[in-house]
Amino acid sequence: MGMTIAEKIIALAAGVEEVKAGDIHTVTLDRMMSNDGTTHLTVDMYHTKLKNPRIADPKKMVFIVDHNVPSDSPKTAAAQKKMRDFARENEIDFWEGKGVCHQIMMEHYVCPGELIFGADSHTCTYGALGAFGTGVGCTDLLYGMVTGTSWVLVPETIKFNLTGKLPRGVYPRDLMLTIIGQIGASGASYQVMEFCGDGAGTLSVDDRMVLCNLAVEAGAKTAIFEADQTALDWLAARGRKPKAVFKSDEDAVYVKEYTFDLGKIQPVVARPDFVDDVVLAKEVVGTRIDEAFLGSCNNGRIDDLRVGASILKGRKVSDHVRFLVVPASQEVYLAALEEGLIRVFMDSGAIVMNPNCSVCWGSCQGVIGENEVLISTGTRNFKGRAGHPSSKVYLGSAATVAASAVKGEICTEDLL
Amino acid sequence: MEQFTGKVWVLGDDIDTDIIIPTEYLALKTIEDMKKYGFSPLRPELASMIREGDMIVAGKNFGCGSSREQAPEVIKALGVRCVIAKSFARIFFRNSINNGLLLIEQPDLRDHVEEGEEISVAVNSHITYKGRQYPIASLPENLVEILNAGGLVKAMRARNGLDRRKENGTDGH
Numbered sequence: 001m002g003m004t005i006a007e008k009i010i011a012l013a014a015g016v017e018e019v020k021a022g023d024i025h026t027v028t029l030d031r032m033m034s035n036d037g038t039t040h041l042t043v044d045m046y047h048t049k050l051k052n053p054r055i056a057d058p059k060k061m062v063f064i065v066d067h068n069v070p071s072d073s074p075k076t077a078a079a080q081k082k083m084r085d086f087a088r089e090n091e092i093d094f095w096e097g098k099g100v101c102h103q104i105m106m107e108h109y110v111c112p113g114e115l116i117f118g119a120d121s122h123t124c125t126y127g128a129l130g131a132f133g134t135g136v137g138c139t140d141l142l143y144g145m146v147t148g149t150s151w152v153l154v155p156e157t158i159k160f161n162l163t164g165k166l167p168r169g170v171y172p173r174d175l176m177l178t179i180i181g182q183i184g185a186s187g188a189s190y191q192v193m194e195f196c197g198d199g200a201g202t203l204s205v206d207d208r209m210v211l212c213n214l215a216v217e218a219g220a221k222t223a224i225f226e227a228d229q230t231a232l233d234w235l236a237a238r239g240r241k242p243k244a245v246f247k248s249d250e251d252a253v254y255v256k257e258y259t260f261d262l263g264k265i266q267p268v269v270a271r272p273d274f275v276d277d278v279v280l281a282k283e284v285v286g287t288r289i290d291e292a293f294l295g296s297c298n299n300g301r302i303d304d305l306r307v308g309a310s311i312l313k314g315r316k317v318s319d320h321v322r323f324l325v326v327p328a329s330q331e332v333y334l335a336a337l338e339e340g341l342i343r344v345f346m347d348s349g350a351i352v353m354n355p356n357c358s359v360c361w362g363s364c365q366g367v368i369g370e371n372e373v374l375i376s377t378g379t380r381n382f383k384g385r386a387g388h389p390s391s392k393v394y395l396g397s398a399a400t401v402a403a404s405a406v407k408g409e410i411c412t413e414d415l416l
Numbered sequence: 417m418e419q420f421t422g423k424v425w426v427l428g429d430d431i432d433t434d435i436i437i438p439t440e441y442l443a444l445k446t447i448e449d450m451k452k453y454g455f456s457p458l459r460p461e462l463a464s465m466i467r468e469g470d471m472i473v474a475g476k477n478f479g480c481g482s483s484r485e486q487a488p489e490v491i492k493a494l495g496v497r498c499v500i501a502k503s504f505a506r507i508f509f510r511n512s513i514n515n516g517l518l519l520i521e522q523p524d525l526r527d528h529v530e531e532g533e534e535i536s537v538a539v540n541s542h543i544t545y546k547g548r549q550y551p552i553a554s555l556p557e558n559l560v561e562i563l564n565a566g567g568l569v570k571a572m573r574a575r576n577g578l579d580r581r582k583e584n585g586t587d588g589h
Contacts, residue, residue, distance in 0.1 A: 024558060049569045049573075075444075121482050139515065147572070385434050
């Protein structure tokens, strides 16, 4: 029986010829990532719950401080110190302030064919390069760190056949929110979302990251693209080689199939408090906002900053709006600086911050107050996610967020 | 077969991890400190009303959102015996099992049960409410092993003999 890309990656990691959905396998993990959201808990458990523990392979571990950068309280400083000291003592790769964890992982580590656990739900991003990345908690991470292995239930795969090309002024973010709106917040629960078809081939690796990153908002275990020439060129330019390049077999089993014509996608917005409450952006145009956020592991890359800057150029941020621009990594930040985008943002009145998770997770920066409204390129809009429980978060593309920042109310690029 | 009876608190669909424990309280030092803020964005009074042995009954996609393990830990610390939902988000599901919090999938109970009522649970068999039985599936064996050990760390200690390695002189590191 044929296998999907995800099944082939699990089979390789489990050292078996074939796996099928529903099987439980013990796998050897290729990499593990942990950030300052929970690493201090993993370290505590390592020291207090285990006698004579050891790390199976420190070279497979990556620790990244990105959730509270720079630290905003003695408590977070202490948690980060614990993480920093542990990384140094155990010779674990350690990053601090260099970018959001998934962006760092994509820029420096992820390779096609790898099976990667990350103690962060958006680890599914790595499917953009044909890797199987999935989010776990700190106990699973601890188990993986100590044993080098874990168990996985082989997920079913849903095929998303993408056709055509996104129209001008419509972005991968609009596409993925449209997909989540259609299938729902649990539409891919425990499953893999595999993106394929000629439309998938038109998307850059950065575009693919947007799609894969949000897969967890549909409940998915991960999302994946085939590592085609676009992905392999991207990887080669960074001096890395694939572990394995897999295609799904002709007779692979899919639990469901959807087709999306990219040419028909329009700008959309997810309304508070659910990522799957997706409507055409024009339906909420005119909603007054207090803050706008351009950043996050979903939408803080150079393409997004280019889109935002093209809209801000020669315009001013509305005087009742704080507009936070947060590049996803220092690499992105430097590129934006060299292209003159940072100047455009500052001239318009935006606040440009250091790379980090920022308001997307409602701590450290840009937290919103009672009844305030945020439009965001972040990953989630749950109740109270960005601050006070009564505050509201709308999710839109970089273009919609930038246009709204100028207008002071939700607005699309074409209406400015 | 394990059986228990308790009072239920009824919640809706898509109860996310930011509702279970909001970001701003994650910096608190212990789960005990965090637990009084459990479910606070949705029902600020709920955490103080939950008693040891109570159960939560919810709709679909319970625990969606972040991988924060404080979510199942807070629910456990509140004394909740188990969470029964139409479905669970997968990271939350793993985290709960890994922390020894029992989760049960049941598609129909949520739409029939009233908050404050009592239900009886026969693990891996059925739930009884007002004389009607609601069937529940059995958990896979490897998960039962983790739950019975009281969580993944304890299961790991038991299974891999990590505690013994150095004492036996077999630790090559």
